Amino acid sequence: MARTNDALVALARRVLLPNYRPPPLVLTEGEGCRVRDVEGRELLDFSGGIAVLSVGHAHPRLADAIAAQARRLVHTSNLFYNDRAIELAAALVARTPFDRVYFANSGAEANEALLKLARRWHHDHGRPERVEIVSAEASFHGRTMGALALTGQPKYHVGMGPMVGGVRHVPYGEPDAMRAAIGPTTAAVLLEPMQGEGGLVTPPPGYLAAVRALCDERGALLFFDEVQTGIGRTGTFLGAEHDGVVPDGCSLAKGMGGGFPIGAMLVREALADGLPPGSHASTFGGNPLACAAALAVLSIVDDEGLVENARAMGERLGAGLEALAREHACVAEARGRGLLRGVRIEGADPLALLGRLRDAHGMLASLAGGDVIRLAPPLTVSAADVDEGLARLRALFAEEVPT
Ligand SMILES: Cc1ncc(COP(=O)(O)O)c(C=O)c1O
Known part of the structure; x- marks a missing residue:
């Protein structure tokens, strides 16, 4: 078969769901x-x-680590320990306020583990009535049935019901709504420390700390979904560091393997007995190949100062996006932190703009919240790359905008 773009797209449209x-x-x-x-x-x-x-x-060190591990040991299952999973768990524990790690293969799976741990932990500690999870409206936690129920966006629930029960959604950023939702049957609160898919929404100052205090006062666990914000993406290793709030556990995925599929649930020691033997498992979770990739990512992040780079380049990108918002009517607002940034579009079709950006200006971006063009370049991005990205966006917005 000819490997032309058109031939491959035609084949994709026949064989992919x-x-x-x-x-x-x-x-x-x-x-x-x-x-x-x-x-x-x-x-x-x-x-x-x-x-x-x-x-x-194609970072050479990540490629080499994956290739070397593939020649050494690809898979063991969790019937046995493997050296890479132990090393990765220790590296994550050393870098975060958490003490125990469970490995999954994706963000949704990591959140499923948090949901199950919250219920089982309370159950085993004599509080079987604590089954409810409170999450936020406009949140995104994944597409498996548990994670989908936690996701506070009704459009993703269409035709998929009945949802897993015992989940409540409250407006993000409103402590009073949270106060009204957390009660004697609440097992845990799950929040993104900055909403990603919901449109790059940063929490109001003091909100996460207020939720922490409410959870402590009322005996509920607090979990942060760091799937999108973790591993330096917002200019700190974990997104919650901006607010100085430490939850009882968090989920990680996305940036963790640099593209190799891996996720993790991290919890504090008090929850170490939350999933007793046999209560939860994953055949591939903690696979040595995935863990070798994540170990390589962590050492590249350290050696190349990528958290600092995310902060510095994020500020450069953010300043440029603010300027675009001042210059162009359709750019209503610049949003985000670190290298999780974007612009909210008003009076123009965001999807059409994204298409023009790709086809006419040679730049890829994604949408968040329907009307935000999200920019999440590699944490290795240089000042020249940031400036080039901004120049391409400026050229896009200078055109007649598609409405
Ligand atoms: C905050 C957050 N949680 C969970 C997920 C789901 O992750 P995955 O697609 O790896 O299951 C995402 C994906 O966008 C996410 O942004």
Whole structure:
């Protein structure tokens, strides 16, 4: 078969389930902040694989670590310990306020584990009535049935009911609504420390601390979903560090493997007995190949100062986006933290703008919350790349905007 873009897209449309709606563009290789399509056209990738590409495309150290581990030991199952999972758990514990790690394969799976641990932990400690989970409206926690029920966006629930029960959604950023929702049957509160898919919404100052205090006062656990914000994405290793709040546990995924699928649930020692033997498991979770990739990502993040780079480049990108908001009527507002940034579009079609950005200006980005163009470039992004991205966005907004 001819490996042309059109032939591959035609084949994709015949053989892939159409649950995604990608543009007719087939990517085949990448390096750093750039990707190339099957016909060799280069694009500046500020979609970052939806905030996944912590160390950029084809980082040689990540590639070498994956290849070396593939030659050594790919899989064991959790019937046995493996050295890489132990090392990765120790590395995560050393870098965070948490003491215990459970490995999963995705963000949704990590959140499922939090949900199950919350219920089982209370159950085993004589509080079987504590089964409810409170999460936020406009939140996103994944697409498996538990994570979907936690996700506070009704459009994702359409036709999928009945939802897993015992979940309440409250407006994000409103302590009074949280106070009204947490009661004697609450097992846990789960929040993103900054909402990602919901439109890059940062919590009002003091909100996360107020929720922490409410959970402590009322005996509920507090969990943060750091799937999108973790591993330096917002300019701190964990997104919650901006607010100085330590939850009882968190989920991680996306940036953790730099593109290799892996997720994790991290909890404090008090919850170490939350999932007793046999209560939860994953065949692939903690697979040595995935853990070797995540270990390589952590050492690249350290050696290349990527958390600091995310902060510095994030400020540069943020300042540029603020300028775009001042210059162009359709850019209503700049949002975000670190390298999880975006612009809210008003009076123009965000999806059409994203398409023009890709097709006419050679730059990839993604949408968040329906009207925010989200920019989540690799944490390795340089000042020159940021400036180039801003120049391409400026050229896009200077055109007549598609409405
Ligand atoms: C905050 C958050 N939680 C969970 C998920 C789900 O992760 P996954 O797609 O790896 O299951 C996402 C994905 O966008 C996310 O942004």
